[in-house]
Amino acid sequence: MNNISKVGTNRLGDRYEFTSELADANAILVRSARLHDIELPKELLAIARAGAGVNNIPLDRCAESGIVVFNTPGANANAVKELVLCGMLLACRDIIGGIDWVRANSDDPEVGKKAEKAKKQFAGCELAGKTLGVIGLGAIGAAVANAALSLGMRVLGYDPYLSINAAWSLDRNIKHVTDVNELYSNADFITIHVPATADTKGMIGADEIALMKRGAVVLNLARDVLVDEQAMAEALDDGHIARYVTDFANPASTNMRNAIVTPHLGASTGEAEDNCAIMAVNELKDYLENGNIVHSVNFGAVDLGPIAADGRIAVFHHNAQGMLGKITQCVADSDLNIENMSNKSRGAYAYTLIEVSGTPEAANTVVEKVAQLPDVMRVRTIARV
Template identity: 55%
Template structure:
């Protein structure tokens, strides 16, 4: 029986997908798996039992990935589970920006007590004349699950779409409408587009990736939308661009002390994934990732260890080793098994940066008293007998 602890309220639909050999626990220190949404885990000291953390969402800035990797704790996220929800909000707010809907609503509210509001509205509406988005150019920075959905929706609405993503995979490219155009550089995209939206993860290498240089390359009067992370944009540079009129409107889903005071900005309280459907999809996906790892040793959508999938175990025993990505690790593991006359039926080894993962199906079980020999191999972070034994 595996125990799962929820650090935040998790969608009931997700929890109902737990298999009979999984149970919820209030005692975090005894849980093998943890489900989290927004709780900050950077100061968290995990219990020795914890094997994995699954974030019911895409962003993992609330989780110390490197430290958990060092502790042999696999961290999962749920890419694409909330893509439709974010896409719809991006399109919604782009339309709000194009048609000046928000200032128009505020104007009506300010004149609600006027004796002849209908007549005044007919006169007042002239100041809120907007534009249509059909025929306008949209630049999409980052063409992952969300960026691809935004690009395709914009194409369907008649926009001319330019996409920029130097890390776009072949599978990712297949998701994008053939009508979308490929920008070879961020500068090229900035020069072309009337609207620009960013959909890339925040890393330690890209804070402020939209700064003075990128803004200077943009068209006069551009609308910039940020539904990824606030730190991707140098908001001081954005403030100056809003003041000068270089950027007509900054639309961000991240309220912070600076963004909420910006003139000509639409700021929402991180609503991108705030739909019942997105919360359900993220929770179900996170639960399935946890169960597959704890039950079968498979890793899918990890953000600190490599993905590795060998399906359901069919041999006598499956063992899993989280270890450093160093030479001769497989040789050392195999040598210890050979000493005990244990043959390897199937094996997968994958690496990701400084870390690697080895999954082995054995033709006979490794005696429990011999597991210490594998744990003692230099560079092994965690050993686990997934099945058998």
């Protein structure tokens, strides 16, 4: 539904065909197209977002229909990391003001000589020796934190949901704080890398800003709703916050004093678009061909590898007590043999993937029985190719 890099879509191969009719689609590849107001096809099995944020996709409606929604965490991490570093450099040294001065004086034959005097008004500070606070230590936050250490900065990291994989990726010299207020009060630069949820909306407000050092710099390349923009504008006006760097242009941010606003450039590199497309296509193919779920935002991760037996039965159901026993009983009552199985729940929803050996007729019988069970939303069979 958007322009997806051919480096990714070429990986689909001859067994896949693109359609211009949404009603015919079994899967959707999307970037920013809004799907909330669109009637999703009954045959739709999956949506892959070539990027991390999924605010444009109706996750609950998809879950209730057994439609798996994938994203591509980490695929654009390097691109965003580099823009964060760029934002910090632009904020601590008035590079933009200096460039504007040179352009304004470009016709002056003495521009070089006068620049030596004018440059004092654009002088700033260095990043080395300053303290960076990173809120959210996922793929992007961890990359930013590690890079900042290489620049000679002291780094504080805060993430109450820090995963084991993320922890392993962090340099041991990064201090992990358990109280975000400690980060607010000690950091010279604060950068946010968390998803937009009901809990994180407006997480940087007047109270949080009041805890920050006078002259601190705040960077937001995650989502605009994470920052209370009225409170930020007031803090910029009185000089409590020296600079606000945001990647989200809107009437509020573009009119803030001392704000540096970029037009959502975070993941806008050729490399990031290629990486996101490759990951999204790989996720779709593995699910459609094997039933495996990796990097889904509405169902738990299940990975049985490539199909080794005759096929698989994939069941989407509510996370209700006794469901696994009811499903396996349907299989046991047929002529199918369970070779492998995995079940994962995520909130109110669960996914069960069963690898079986037996005839397609027996598998179809099981599907009919399972589909009639209470709390089952969807059942599909996947044959080994």
